[in-house]
Amino acid sequence: MFSKYKPTWMVEAIYQITPEQLKAMGIKAVLTDLDNTLIAWNNPEGTEELRLWLEEMTKAEIPVVVVSNNNHERVEKAIAPFNLTFEARALKPLSRGLKKAQAKLGLKNNEILMVGDQIMTDIRAANGAGIPNVLVKPIVDTDSWKTQINRFFEGHIMKHLAKKHPEMLWQEGLFENE
Numbered sequence: 001m002f003s004k005y006k007p008t009w010m011v012e013a014i015y016q017i018t019p020e021q022l023k024a025m026g027i028k029a030v031l032t033d034l035d036n037t038l039i040a041w042n043n044p045e046g047t048e049e050l051r052l053w054l055e056e057m058t059k060a061e062i063p064v065v066v067v068s069n070n071n072h073e074r075v076e077k078a079i080a081p082f083n084l085t086f087e088a089r090a091l092k093p094l095s096r097g098l099k100k101a102q103a104k105l106g107l108k109n110n111e112i113l114m115v116g117d118q119i120m121t122d123i124r125a126a127n128g129a130g131i132p133n134v135l136v137k138p139i140v141d142t143d144s145w146k147t148q149i150n151r152f153f154e155g156h157i158m159k160h161l162a163k164k165h166p167e168m169l170w171q172e173g174l175f176e177n178e
């Protein structure tokens with residue numbers, strides 16, 4: 001019942017995903033959620049870690065595309081300092097935004113990776129699209145009221161998933177399962 005919310009991997013932070021790990025798995029592009037995955041709402045400039053990570057991805061020629069439910073203006077403004085492409089109004093948990101980003105990249109499902117901090121939107125959307133995905137821990141604990149409600153249900157779903165899949169553990173990088 002909850003399998004559609006099951007992340008393929010759980011990695012503590014997006015910065016722990018390296019170009020080497022991605023290349024070893026044949027992944028050529030990263031789709032990512034914006035809020036609390038890439039940047040914190042209370043630190044819109046992003047961190048030094050983010051800048052370094054994006055630099056590494058650019059050097060490795062791995063495009064990073066932001067797929068966010070926020071509107072065009074908000075996303076454009078938020079990522080302006082980082083020179084990234086994006087899909088706004090992605091309608092996650094629906095797959096539409098992810099599919100649009102994928103079509104622009106022209107890559108197969110197993111050549112891209114979706115990264116996000118919410119199983120009910122990011123992971124659900126990626127699973128619906130058949131795209132491998134990574135759940136990360138939210139950058140900051142505080143959330144909007146809407147996200148707080150989702151977090152309540154997420155906690156419940158995560159408990160069920162953890163019981164059924166004891167192998168589901170937080171990792172410090174992206175490694176093949178088994």
Ligand SMILES: [Mg+2]
Pocket residue numbers: 033034035036037116117118
């Ligand atoms: Mg988020």
